[in-house]
Amino acid sequence: MPKKAYVRAHTNIALIKYWGKRDETDFLPMNSSLSMTLDKLYTDTMVVFDEALPKDSFYLNGEKQGEKETQKISNFLDLFREEKNTAMRARVESINHVPTAAGLASSASAFAALAGAANLALGLDLDPQRLSTFARRGSGSATRSIYGGFVEWDMGTCSDDSFAVPVDDAGWDIGIVIVAVNQKAKEVSSRIGMKRTVETSPFYPAWVESAKRDILDIKAAIAAKDFIRLGEITEANGMKMHGTMLGAEPPFSYWEPDSIVAIKTAQALRKQGIACYVTMDAGPNVKVLCRLSQAETIKEALLEHFTEDKLIITKPGKGIRELTAAERAV
Ligand code: ADP
Ligand code: DP6
Ligand code: CO
Numbered sequence: 001m002p003k004k005a006y007v008r009a010h011t012n013i014a015l016i017k018y019w020g021k022r023d024e025t026d027f028l029p030m031n032s033s034l035s036m037t038l039d040k041l042y043t044d045t046m047v048v049f050d051e052a053l054p055k056d057s058f059y060l061n062g063e064k065q066g067e068k069e070t071q072k073i074s075n076f077l078d079l080f081r082e083e084k085n086t087a088m089r090a091r092v093e094s095i096n097h098v099p100t101a102a103g104l105a106s107s108a109s110a111f112a113a114l115a116g117a118a119n120l121a122l123g124l125d126l127d128p129q130r131l132s133t134f135a136r137r138g139s140g141s142a143t144r145s146i147y148g149g150f151v152e153w154d155m156g157t158c159s160d161d162s163f164a165v166p167v168d169d170a171g172w173d174i175g176i177v178i179v180a181v182n183q184k185a186k187e188v189s190s191r192i193g194m195k196r197t198v199e200t201s202p203f204y205p206a207w208v209e210s211a212k213r214d215i216l217d218i219k220a221a222i223a224a225k226d227f228i229r230l231g232e233i234t235e236a237n238g239m240k241m242h243g244t245m246l247g248a249e250p251p252f253s254y255w256e257p258d259s260i261v262a263i264k265t266a267q268a269l270r271k272q273g274i275a276c277y278v279t280m281d282a283g284p285n286v287k288v289l290c291r292l293s294q295a296e297t298i299k300e301a302l303l304e305h306f307t308e309d310k311l312i313i314t315k316p317g318k319g320i321r322e323l324t325a326a327e328r329a330v
Helices: 067-084 106-121 128-136 140-146 190-200 204-223 227-246 257-271 292-302
Strands: 004-016 021-023 033-050 057-060 089-097 150-153 164-168 175-179 276-279 286-290 311-314
Touching: 004 106, 004 140, 004 204, 004 227, 004 276, 021 190, 033 106, 033 140, 033 175, 033 204, 033 311, 057 067, 067 089, 067 106, 089 106, 106 128, 106 140, 128 140, 128 164, 140 150, 140 164, 150 204, 164 204, 175 292, 190 227, 204 227, 227 276, 227 286, 257 276, 257 286, 257 292, 286 292, 292 311
Parallel strands: 057 089
Antiparallel strands: 004 033, 033 089, 033 150, 150 164, 175 286, 175 311, 276 286
């Protein structure tokens, strides 16, 4: 019987961002990045390879996906087929417990889960570090979702050494309040947005230089468990990344009016002595990095502007894992 492999991977939020590739084929980044894996948002994926299947098929949230989406999955699975030296086709079923393509990093949990499941289904036995180099070639941010806690994606020198490194389990008083301003799919995908920025924004070289300093500083803050410093570096790094897009041609921005409302609310809380810092990825949603013990207080303040369903509190999440039989919904 072909093995049906079921794997869960959590999304991650970058504190030091990845925004630009130096090699688009191999997904090699311009700079190293660092993230926190999130407990509440994740993807569950089942993969089975079978001699009897005529072609790959891909179901997302119960719906059969079209040719373009399925091709993306096929290209990714080719990496695993090559490693195993097999031509077997696969069936992939995936459920996102995260909005798809809305700037909440569905591509990170998606390709980490798919990599984990393909590895198990084919019995490849890749170790987590090597597996992260496979996940990377589905979506850069997926590199980091292999592990839990704080994770660095070392930019490396080539495809084999551009991998994830676990930095700290984030088992301290730390959490995120997500302000899901808009959960609809974005107009400019991360892939297109970063490519345009690299190619046209005069601010881009300065971004790379500054991100290289930021990652050293944030690792020192994590080692010292210095939450304030961690937050300050996170907020500044995210703002700098969004600044590069305003310099692109044509210029673009993922921000919406409600993104600014959320940012101002967090900054006002800070003035009142609550340590909280904002960061945003390629989408309008705002993530407020805070002490987990103060997350409810921050949520209360945000409730003055946003409805309850838009506010998600999450703690740091764990790395990928195989699902137990009872957990399998797909
Ligand atoms: P996001 O902010 O959600 O990461 P991206 O533009 O980076 O947005 O990536 C969205 C893309 O990721 C989707 O168009 C799809 O190709 C892929 N994706 C999302 N969820 C899944 C999934 N569960 N399985 C496979 N691919 C997925
Ligand atoms: C802003 O990993 O989604 O979220 O590698 O082209 O699939 P591709 O892009 P993706 O980009 C993520 C960009 C970001 C920052 C980050 O997660 O580091
Ligand atoms: Co993404």
